Amino acid sequence: MSYEVRDAGEAGEPLRHSLPVVFVGGMLGTAARIGLSAALPHGAFAWGILVANLVGAIVLGVLFERLQEHRLRRADRWALWGPGFLGAFTTFSALQLEAVDAIRSGDWQHGVLYLLATIGLGVPLAALGRRVGRVRG
Amino acid sequence: MSLWWYLVAIPFGGVGAVGRVWATQVGETRVPGGAPMVTALVNITGAAAIGIVVALSGDIGVLVLGSGLLGGFTTFSTWMVEVDAFNRANRVREAALTLVLPAVLGAVAYAITRAAF
Numbered sequence: 203m204s205y206e207v208r209d210a211g212e213a214g215e216p217l218r219h220s221l222p223v224v225f226v227g228g229m230l231g232t233a234a235r236i237g238l239s240a241a242l243p244h245g246a247f248a249w250g251i252l253v254a255n256l257v258g259a260i261v262l263g264v265l266f267e268r269l270q271e272h273r274l275r276r277a278d279r280w281a282l283w284g285p286g287f288l289g290a291f292t293t294f295s296a297l298q299l300e301a302v303d304a305i306r307s308g309d310w311q312h313g314v315l316y317l318l319a320t321i322g323l324g325v326p327l328a329a330l331g332r333r334v335g336r337v338r339g
Numbered sequence: 340m341s342l343w344w345y346l347v348a349i350p351f352g353g354v355g356a357v358g359r360v361w362a363t364q365v366g367e368t369r370v371p372g373g374a375p376m377v378t379a380l381v382n383i384t385g386a387a388a389i390g391i392v393v394a395l396s397g398d399i400g401v402l403v404l405g406s407g408l409l410g411g412f413t414t415f416s417t418w419m420v421e422v423d424a425f426n427r428a429n430r431v432r433e434a435a436l437t438l439v440l441p442a443v444l445g446a447v448a449y450a451i452t453r454a455a456f
Contacts (some may be wrong), residue, residue: 214427223358225353228411232352236345255415262416263423281360282404285417290356292415294382294390294441296406298449320415321442328419329426 219281227286235291246312248300251293251335258292259324263331271336344399348407355411362400373423375433378414379441385413386445 239250265284297320304313366377389409393401409446418441427436 217359218364221361223356227353228356229349229353231356232407232411233349235352235410236348236402239406240345252415259419260417262420262453266420285360285363285414286356288416289409289414290352293410293450294413294415294418294445295385295409298386299389299393299414299446300445301407302449302453306450317442317446321419321438324415324419325422325426325454328416328423329436332420332423332427 217286218277220278222290223278223281224286227282227284228290231287231290234287235293243301246304246309247316248296251296251300255292255297255320256323257326257337258288260327260331260334262288262292263328264335265331267335314334340398340402344402348403351403351412354384355408355413359412359414371416372421375425375437378421379437382413382418383445383448385409386424387448387452390449390454391456394453394456 235250235254238254239248242250242253244250262284265280265288267276269280297317301313301317304310304316306313363377363382365378367374370376370380372379376427392404392409396400396404418437422434422438425431425437
């Protein structure tokens with residue numbers, strides 16, 4: 203998304219993230235996701251991954267809107283919480299693993315529903331996050 | 340599984356996140372389609388890779404390399420915000436492609452590597 207993040211950088215220059223800052227954010231996001239997965243039940247649905255992905259989509263929407271509005275003036279703060287924390291808190295690989303493993307085990311309804319529900323809710327939640335980020339000034 | 344392995348997985352997630360951001364920074368000006376295409380490639384690659392991890396390794400490998408490294412490397416939130424950004428710009432076709440192609444190709448990639456290894 204940094205093709206748009208560029209708008210918030212200086213004089214059209216791409217925003218260069220500090221990779222050590224991304225590393226710290228990525229560790230925090232990974233720890234939070236693994237903790238959430240361990241805390242929430244894993245029955246027919248991997249609830250932890252679902253909740254992490256949907257919460258992450260809305261919060262990234264909020265942060266991204268604030269970045270666009272030039273309210274996140276410090277690039278490091280965006281790198282830490284955006285691509286770092288929320289990038290790692292949410293996951294695509296585990297989403298596909300959960301969906302396809304359900305299908306492989308014969309429970310294709312749950313597998314397809316898991317994938318469709320995650321992306322079907324994720325897009326409107328990201329949009330909602332951007333509205334919230336704008337309203338909250 | 341020992342709590343220590345959970346702690347080991349965490350820095351692997353940091354490395355994965357750095358890999359994703361680095362790939363985006365290098366790829367966004369070079370790859371046709373820019374950053375959203377890089378996100379899609381990262382995610383599909385990560386889905387293929389986790390199939391190999393699950394097929395070949397035990398619980399510790401899945402935790403450290405799957406939940407840690409590849410969980411941090413791949414992302415859902417950026418993907419969703421990118422789809423929404425196309426939507427807002429009334430670029431509906433790109434929004435649909437950005438949403439549907441990784442969803443399908445990621446599932447196919449995981450299914451293939453999971454079965455092949």
